[in-house]
Amino acid sequence: MTTPSPGRRRSPVFDAVTPLGLTARYLTLLVILAVTVGPMLWELSTSLKSVFEDVYTATPQLLPHRPTLDNYTQVARTVPITHFALNSLIVAALCVGGNLLGATTAGYALARLRFCGRRLVLGLFLSTLILPGEVTIISQYQTVTRLGLGNSLVGVALPAMIGALNVLLMRNAFLAIPPEVEEAAVIDGATVWQRLRHIALPSVKGTLSVIAILTFIGAWDDFLWPLLVLQSPDKLTLTVGLSYLQSVFAADPRVIAAGAMIALLPILALFTALQRYFFRGVGEGAVKG
Incomplete structure (x- = not known):
C-alpha cells in the first residue's frame, strides 16, 4: 500500500x-x-437539427429527432468558408511559427545566457502580462498601419507572433534542464546554437507543443483584432467571415451552430495530433531535475 x-x-x-x-x-x-x-455538445446537436424541430422549446432536447447535414451545406453556400479557413490557417501558421522561433530563442537567452540587463528584460516580460489586450490594441493598430500592414494577414498575425507568456514558459522549461549537461557541452566546445539545437530543444518538446496548441487556438478564434485590421471581404478570417451568418440567418441558430462546429474542427484535429506532447509539456519546468 x-x-x-x-x-x-x-x-x-x-x-x-x-x-x-x-x-x-x-x-x-x-x-x-x-x-x-x-x-x-449542445452546439453539435443544434447544428444537426432540421428546420422541422423547434430549438426554442421549453423542454430542451439534446438528441435531434431527424439528424441532417443540410445546415453545413447551407453554411458553405452562404459564405466562402474554404477561403476564410485558408486565411485563418495562414494567420495561425504565422503566429505559431513566430512563437516557436521567437519564444524559444528569447526563453533560452533568459534562462541560460548571462548578459547585462537580463533581470530587467525578465521584469518587462512579466509586466506585460498585467495589461489586458484592450489597453494596447489602439497602439498596436497604429503600429501595424504605419508599417503598411493594414488590411493584410501579416498585420493580423504580427502582434501575436511572440507572446510574453510563451517566452516565460520556455524560460522555465529550459531552467528545468540540469546545468551539468550544458556545462559538459561547453567543455567539449559546443556553441550556443549547438547547445540550443542538440541539448535544449529535445528536452522541451512538450512545452513547444503546449505553445503551438495554445497559440493556434488563440489565433484561430480571435475575432476583435482581425475585425479591426481587415477591410477587404476576400481577406477575412473564418471567425469574422462566419459573422455574416448572424446577419443573414438571425432567426436560424442551426446554421450558426453549424458554422461554429466547422470552426472547431481544426482545433480538435491539432489537439488530437499533439495531445501526447501536450500533457507531457504541462509538467515541464515544474520540477528541476
Whole structure:
C-alpha cells in the first residue's frame, strides 16, 4: 500500500476509497464535464437539427429527432468558408511559427545566457502580462498601419507572433534542464546554437507543443483584432467571415451552430495530433531535475 506524503493533508471525503468518496469524485467529474463539454455538445446537436424541430422549446432536447447535414451545406453556400479557413490557417501558421522561433530563442537567452540587463528584460516580460489586450490594441493598430500592414494577414498575425507568456514558459522549461549537461557541452566546445539545437530543444518538446496548441487556438478564434485590421471581404478570417451568418440567418441558430462546429474542427484535429506532447509539456519546468 502507498502511504501519503507527510506534508499532504488527506480529505476524508475525496481520498477515502468508500462509496461516499467514489460518489463525490464522479459527481465532481460530471459537473466539470457538464460545464466544459456541455456547450459544445449542445452546439453539435443544434447544428444537426432540421428546420422541422423547434430549438426554442421549453423542454430542451439534446438528441435531434431527424439528424441532417443540410445546415453545413447551407453554411458553405452562404459564405466562402474554404477561403476564410485558408486565411485563418495562414494567420495561425504565422503566429505559431513566430512563437516557436521567437519564444524559444528569447526563453533560452533568459534562462541560460548571462548578459547585462537580463533581470530587467525578465521584469518587462512579466509586466506585460498585467495589461489586458484592450489597453494596447489602439497602439498596436497604429503600429501595424504605419508599417503598411493594414488590411493584410501579416498585420493580423504580427502582434501575436511572440507572446510574453510563451517566452516565460520556455524560460522555465529550459531552467528545468540540469546545468551539468550544458556545462559538459561547453567543455567539449559546443556553441550556443549547438547547445540550443542538440541539448535544449529535445528536452522541451512538450512545452513547444503546449505553445503551438495554445497559440493556434488563440489565433484561430480571435475575432476583435482581425475585425479591426481587415477591410477587404476576400481577406477575412473564418471567425469574422462566419459573422455574416448572424446577419443573414438571425432567426436560424442551426446554421450558426453549424458554422461554429466547422470552426472547431481544426482545433480538435491539432489537439488530437499533439495531445501526447501536450500533457507531457504541462509538467515541464515544474520540477528541476
